[in-house]
Amino acid sequence: MLTFLVRRAISIFAILLLVSFAAYWLFYNAPGGPLQLIAELQQSGRNQLDAGAVDRIKLRYDLDLYHGVRYMRWLTGFPSGPIVIGGQQMFSGTPIGCLKEAPSGKKVILQYADGTRIESNCLRPTYLQDLMNPNRRLSKGALRLDFGVSQLIARERPVMELIETRLAPTLLLMGIANLLAIIIAVPIGILSAVKQYSRFDYIVTTVTFFGSAMPTLFLGIMGILFFSLFLRDAGLPFLPPQLAESNRDAVVPLLGEITAGSLGDHIWHLVLPVSVLTFVSLTGWSRFVRSSMLEVLKQDYVRTARAKGLRESMVILKHAFRNSMIPFVTLLVGVLPSLFAGAIVTESIFSWPGLGRLYVQALGGDYTVAMAILLISTFLTLISFLLADVLYTVVDPRIRLS
Amino acid sequence: MASSTVQPRASRASDARPNMKTESQTALVWRRFRKHRLAVISMVLLTLIFLLSLFAPLVAPFKIDHLDPTYKFVPFMTVYKPTGQVYIFGSDQLGRDLLTRLLYGARVTLSVAVLVASLSCAVGALIGAVAGYYRGIIDTALMRVLDFTSGIPDLPVLLILASILLTDPKLLPLPDFVTRIFEALLLVREREARSVVVIVLVLTILGWTGVARLTRGMVLAVREADYVTASRSLGMGDTSLILRHIMPNVLAPIIVAFTQSLAGAFAAETALSFLGFGVQEPAATWGNMMSIAQNNIFENRVMPLVVGLPILICSLAFNFIGDGLRDALDPRLKM
Numbered sequence: 001m002l003t004f005l006v007r008r009a010i011s012i013f014a015i016l017l018l019v020s021f022a023a024y025w026l027f028y029n030a031p032g033g034p035l036q037l038i039a040e041l042q043q044s045g046r047n048q049l050d051a052g053a054v055d056r057i058k059l060r061y062d063l064d065l066y067h068g069v070r071y072m073r074w075l076t077g078f079p080s081g082p083i084v085i086g087g088q089q090m091f092s093g094t095p096i097g098c099l100k101e102a103p104s105g106k107k108v109i110l111q112y113a114d115g116t117r118i119e120s121n122c123l124r125p126t127y128l129q130d131l132m133n134p135n136r137r138l139s140k141g142a143l144r145l146d147f148g149v150s151q152l153i154a155r156e157r158p159v160m161e162l163i164e165t166r167l168a169p170t171l172l173l174m175g176i177a178n179l180l181a182i183i184i185a186v187p188i189g190i191l192s193a194v195k196q197y198s199r200f201d202y203i204v205t206t207v208t209f210f211g212s213a214m215p216t217l218f219l220g221i222m223g224i225l226f227f228s229l230f231l232r233d234a235g236l237p238f239l240p241p242q243l244a245e246s247n248r249d250a251v252v253p254l255l256g257e258i259t260a261g262s263l264g265d266h267i268w269h270l271v272l273p274v275s276v277l278t279f280v281s282l283t284g285w286s287r288f289v290r291s292s293m294l295e296v297l298k299q300d301y302v303r304t305a306r307a308k309g310l311r312e313s314m315v316i317l318k319h320a321f322r323n324s325m326i327p328f329v330t331l332l333v334g335v336l337p338s339l340f341a342g343a344i345v346t347e348s349i350f351s352w353p354g355l356g357r358l359y360v361q362a363l364g365g366d367y368t369v370a371m372a373i374l375l376i377s378t379f380l381t382l383i384s385f386l387l388a389d390v391l392y393t394v395v396d397p398r399i400r401l402s
Numbered sequence: 403m404a405s406s407t408v409q410p411r412a413s414r415a416s417d418a419r420p421n422m423k424t425e426s427q428t429a430l431v432w433r434r435f436r437k438h439r440l441a442v443i444s445m446v447l448l449t450l451i452f453l454l455s456l457f458a459p460l461v462a463p464f465k466i467d468h469l470d471p472t473y474k475f476v477p478f479m480t481v482y483k484p485t486g487q488v489y490i491f492g493s494d495q496l497g498r499d500l501l502t503r504l505l506y507g508a509r510v511t512l513s514v515a516v517l518v519a520s521l522s523c524a525v526g527a528l529i530g531a532v533a534g535y536y537r538g539i540i541d542t543a544l545m546r547v548l549d550f551t552s553g554i555p556d557l558p559v560l561l562i563l564a565s566i567l568l569t570d571p572k573l574l575p576l577p578d579f580v581t582r583i584f585e586a587l588l589l590v591r592e593r594e595a596r597s598v599v600v601i602v603l604v605l606t607i608l609g610w611t612g613v614a615r616l617t618r619g620m621v622l623a624v625r626e627a628d629y630v631t632a633s634r635s636l637g638m639g640d641t642s643l644i645l646r647h648i649m650p651n652v653l654a655p656i657i658v659a660f661t662q663s664l665a666g667a668f669a670a671e672t673a674l675s676f677l678g679f680g681v682q683e684p685a686a687t688w689g690n691m692m693s694i695a696q697n698n699i700f701e702n703r704v705m706p707l708v709v710g711l712p713i714l715i716c717s718l719a720f721n722f723i724g725d726g727l728r729d730a731l732d733p734r735l736k737m
Contacts, residue, residue: 213721363565
């Protein structure tokens, strides 16, 4: 068990490193980001930017450094200046980036302090000692959960702070939706398996099949159309089409006035997105519970339990249900990563101020934020797989980890 | 049905008498598939949509670049005065005909689905079969890759790849003729053709692993079967053994996986272009039309329905066909 855990921990770490490196490389080469914003501002000519603005931005976000160095600094916060060994500064003159590139095709001659001359296509190289510049941001590194500062969405705000503000709405939405889905799906699945081929089973299989085939996109927009717009047109109590709280007080037929920002307002806004998400997970899960319950009901030990003369409710709850829950564990643990970024489409449809939507916004050019969300959700996915494996041994002692 | 002279009992090989006409595998599957009424209806509907979108330039009431803001959000069956053409399903915020755009959009959306499903099934089945048959280092490598890809969250990675590869053409240089083909096939401009290719590639990269895992598992079981051993002892080579004896026996689940990945790729493409990471306006796809519909939902309540229904119909149809095929190909797989 211990060797298993250690091996998995190492592999999780390796995968995270690989993902972070690949994503960092993609973002490093991607257009957009703060420099493009400045270029657009300069082109539009409305804003007067002094000549140093570009340099300052480059320094601020480490944009002048070479990819490898920048990645190292982002990941670990190292190097933050010349390497000190025994009180002596080493490598302070090593070039690690380029603040200003030479016009394309031209070479410039650089002269080092010790007199050596080299040809380079960089006008102003950045040396290791330049990392001491107070304009640069000191980062503890992504490994210690310091993902730097946001570059576009909320300028200069630490990424972790931004994520924290968006975490609560996502957790609330996904938490309630998943909880409701489990509470409803499990009994429905069991009942329709126990009463296989009954009218109830027929209805459940039909509805869940349609439900699981229905795209979230369609369901969400139809939800807005019917429950916010058509109901409002008809003068009935309606649900808000978007956001997590109202900007101003709203008057709803039958429900009365809803004060913006009150508890009632929050609940009112939760209903529609939660229903959509619940329905989507509900349909898949109840199908799953039904089929795994049907599988178990065919087993010999269920027949034995019946032959012993146990009450049917006892047979189902004690002997069949508990065993049918074993495969369900994996499904449940799969919820964990979706708590974080699983609701990207739903959050976008309902303009829900959560992490999924933050991620979509961040991909528009705020790459530090996108990196952080990607890495955290990858981490959660990997951890949830590990958790599923460990939980398997708990619910089913026949399984051993090796 | 009436034309079928096949007797049901003949399908059971055990009691087929020598002179009795036996049913071929294909006929058997087709007979079982026909029983699944919803699957047959779905098949007909999808074929219809495919054909309509294939002949979009001929059947569409308007030219694809037609727009007239004075005719914005007109209701069903409005006549366009200057030419006498009819907005059958109404128009969008720029006075573009919805039916025309739906038909042209179907070319993009459905081609992406079909291409992604075919490519990922072909690649996945090939790699899975080779790994399962030869074992050894290929198998180990495949398993590592599968471990890796199962650990990364799909949608976030998909969005990153799509957003970056689409914004910067230099990161993923495509051969000219590929974009040409797509330009001609989808009747879109070069930029959009490139987007389609990128999306197909990205979805395939994320999609082949499931099929590879499935095929590998099946091949592992089949390669030990007696008939494989028999063929090998008769001197059959590896390639023909895999193609003639192993693949036909693992084909059923792969076909089912194909229909599932059709549905998956369809949903992914609509979601991507809805979120603004797919094919961009003014080229029409069902996803970006849905996004327009949502942005104007307060002004116009018909467009979400007009665009939403085809999305619903196709997505249900893919699933029904998958279900019908699964039951027809291998009744044991029935849920």
